Amino acid sequence: MVIKRPEQIPSSEITDKKVYLNRRNFMRGAAMLATVVATGELYRRLNEPPQPTPRGEKLAGVQPPAPSVRSTSEKLTSFEDITSYNNFYEFSTDKGAVARKAKDFVTRPWTVRVEGLVNKPKVYDLDDLMKIAPLEERIYRLRCVEGWSMVIPWVGFPLKALLDEVEPLSNARYVAFETLFDPKRMPNQTTSVLDWPYVEGLRLDEAMHPLTILATGLYGEALPPQDGAPVRLVVPWKYGFKSIKSIVNIRLVADQPKTTWSMYAPNEYGFYSNVNPNVPHPRWSQARERRIGEYGLRDTLIFNGYAEEVASLYTGMDLKVNF
């Protein structure tokens, strides 16, 4: 995602990872040469060795991908890349710094309140949530609107299983999601870089789609904080920002809910945000993407390659208008 106030744009925000890392190396060299003038703090920051992400708790009973879900045979993005290049503005707008800043984020106890237009509202703790349906591995492509992509072996369960439990009322048409708001635990929430808490939304049929999951892990282990611990949404045919992290509230509603990025820049980020190479973002073409860990560019696929499964959700809609 991009924040437009120039003084707040870190280099990692507007460059892809390789260029960013090269630039970091260059800067590290420059800082070495300029030690006489470099402040101790700058020198320390640039020389901090990258911290490997500690492996999470192994999740028990994870099933192979459901046979009904078409799995990709594309090469998985490495654990190291998935956990060191993150968008999580509650911790930092610098993708390379999120892991370090989020490493002590406490995610137990944790509750998710499911409420609104439902017969059986309920507050779930994490253990209840993990029991709603068998945990499955779901290998999905994640395409970010900034033009990079990854292939991630999530662990999670269909959001539909949770929604079925609370029994949506007939007038529920959308689902609104909210991230934790706690500036003591999410330090960047003391800034006004975004309106907090981060909020997202789906149409009810999108939320009930079998590809839509709540993820609690990746690579067979509990989600690392920087990837949205302890529970996040994953909607693989939409741009990455729809996959809201560290969810505490899920509300069934009648009207289209507000979403963080469409409030921030309505002409740039729509409610639907389906991956679509034919609908450019005002500042970036969406035709191609850089797979993290690869050289060169790939063509971006409509609905991120999931058209067979999801195109029918949008029959008759003008996707240029409903972007």
Ligand code: MTE
């Ligand atoms: N959720 C919250 N709460 N805050 C965020 O800043 N960033 C979004 C999304 N979910 C974000 C969020 C964006 S822009 C992307 S691309 C994905 O998370 C990145 O997920 P990843 O770090 O696991 O790759």
